[in-house]
Amino acid sequence: MADDTPAGIQKPVMFKSKFTNLKLVMVTPTKKFNGVFVENITGKIIHFANGAYETNITAEIEFLRDHKLCGIDYFEIEPSVLIGFKGTLNLTGEGVEAYCNFPDCDFKGKGANQEEAIKKLNAHKTRKGHHTS
Numbered sequence: 760m761a762d763d764t765p766a767g768i769q770k771p772v773m774f775k776s777k778f779t780n781l782k783l784v785m786v787t788p789t790k791k792f793n794g795v796f797v798e799n800i801t802g803k804i805i806h807f808a809n810g811a812y813e814t815n816i817t818a819e820i821e822f823l824r825d826h827k828l829c830g831i832d833y834f835e836i837e838p839s840v841l842i843g844f845k846g847t848l849n850l851t852g853e854g855v856e857a858y859c860n861f862p863d864c865d866f867k868g869k870g871a872n873q874e875e876a877i878k879k880l881n882a883h884k885t886r887k888g889h890h891t892s
Contacts, residue, residue, distance in 0.1 A: 771815040774807070774823055776833035781807040785822050807833065836873060861889035 788802035805812060805819060814820060823829060834855070857868040857876040864887070868880030883889065
């Protein structure tokens with residue numbers, strides 16, 4: 760079966776940051792003199808709105824995966840880990856925290872990666888009956 764997605768486009772990939780307003784400069788804005796006028800050339804800034812950024816553009820995905828802050832200030836969320844996940848993920852200096860979204864519960868499932876944190880959170884939800892529909 761042939762893939763019908765246009766070149767440079769792929770399945771959406773989600774990135775999550777520990778900062779709510781992280782901005783990364785992918786292409787620096789510049790000015791170009793064309794002999795008569797100065798032309799502004801817009802750059803490309805990746806903005807994590809509320810700590811999350813989702814894209815299906817191959818160049819952006821490669822840039823984010825290869826960036827020196829990947830795994831430190833932000834990480835890629837694997838879709839298979841998040842199937843059925845209800846809660847909040849947070850990247851800390853020690854790893855990843857997954858928060859329970861049940862009212863009046865302040866449990867944090869902590870792990871080295873999102874899969875480990877979500878497993879701990881799901882175990883908590885099962886023990887306490889915090890699974891919500």
